[in-house]
Amino acid sequence: MSTSDENCRLPHWLKADIFEKVLKDTYKNFKEIKTFKAMPGTKPGDNYATIMLRVELEIELKDNTSESISYMLKIPHNSAAYQETLGNNKNNIFDLERDMFTIYVEEFKTLYREVGLEVNFGAKCYKLDVPYEHVLLEDLKPKGFQPVQSEHRLSGLDEEHTLAVLKKLAQWHAASAVRVATIGPYPTQKMEGLFSEDGKLFMEKITDGLIGYVLKSLSTIEGHEAYYDDVKNMEGHIMENAVQVGAVDPNEFNVLNHADCWINNMMFLHDKKTGKLLELCLVDYQMCKYGSVAIDLLYFLLSSPKLELKLNKFEFFIKQYHDQLIKHLRLLNYTQKLPSLIDIHTSILKNGIWGYVTSCGVLTGCLLENTETASFENLLVDTQAGDEFRTLLFNGKIYKEHLKVIMPWLHNRGALQLRITNGST
Secondary structure: OOOOOOOOOOOOOOOHHHHHHHHHHHOOOEEEEEEEEEEEOOOOOOOOOOEEEEEEEEEEEOOOOEEEEEEEEEEOOOOHHHHHHHHOOOOOHHHHHHHHHHHHHHHHHHHHHOOOOOOOOOOOEEOOOOOOOOEEEEOOHHHOOEEOOHHHHHHOEOHHHHHHHHHHHHHHHHHHHHHHHHOOOOOHHHHHHHHOOOOHHHHHHHOHHHHHHHHHHHOOOOOHHHOHHHHHHOOOOHHHHHHHHOOOOOOOOEEEEOOOOOHHHEEEEEOOOOOOEEEEEEOOOOOOEEEEOHHHHHHHHHHOEOHHHHOOOHHHHHHHHHHHHHHHHHHOOOOOOOOOHHHHHHHHHHOOHHHHHHHOOHHHHHOOOOOOOOOHHHHHOOOHHHHHHHHHHOOOHHHHHHHHHHHHHHHHOOOOOOOOEOOEO
């Protein structure tokens, strides 16, 4: 029995025996674990908020046959930066994600089964009997699901894959709204997500804390003069305005947003012979937030499709999403007022600041070329290595090509006109 750390420091508690109960519950004829190996499950830049490990086991069954099994294990960073920003939150992201998989994903799937439709929202989730923060998930790779490779991450999703993600979001949003209408509101932590008081420090670090790098990058982009002053005037007020996006308006159509729907948080299943897209799964349900659909739509559409699609087909994509949303709300017998296409566009316009947060936040990660310096620590900590990494984030050639197009688009939609300055509206 061996453990491989592959240049990754594994937690002291990660031992083979802690998987025995999960294996006994999953395999009724389980006998014993023969081999055990743990290693990094993602590359630098694939995942920031948590550490993802891949756990591989060879087990022996009571009939003396053996089986290979793998899991994906998420654990927290062991760093001061993590503890300061996410580790002390009352809305623990590990508890939140486990609840999402074990409670709400199952509720949503049941809603669809009751009307005769099987909808897959992600991997199976398990809980280890250990007093440490973690989320243990089924490994989807043996089923043929694959994440987007780095070269495709840089180029972005094509129209087929973009529409498939929008359909999946519409199915998720529809079920989440029906759940509220039939069962009742979500607990506070699902209502708030990172938009809580605890989450403000992290939000501030990734918004106002990075604006110096944003401004330096913008100053080198052709045509920046048209919007540069508006962006500069946002300094010190971005987080406060971004948090307002999370304020739930009861008069609007609201859903449980994935809230971290970007190209690295989805896995695709393709036909091996034809390459046709068969299915997709969203992963990382740790940031879920109840509120306007604008949170997911701006985040996904400005971060993940190909550059030539994301703005040229933005309205088309919103229309396709809305068509799927209404279709699935009706399928699930939603009893409340159906949102119109104008309602969706209005919410997107009203919450345009989230487009800025996306473009000067997760988009940098989408378009970052492979680097070993990509880490949660370097994203947030005031060190030379951190400064060099953040400078790299905002100065990539591909990233600047996207900003050159997106920033004027946001400016022309009023997204850079702050609603809150110095505590006033």
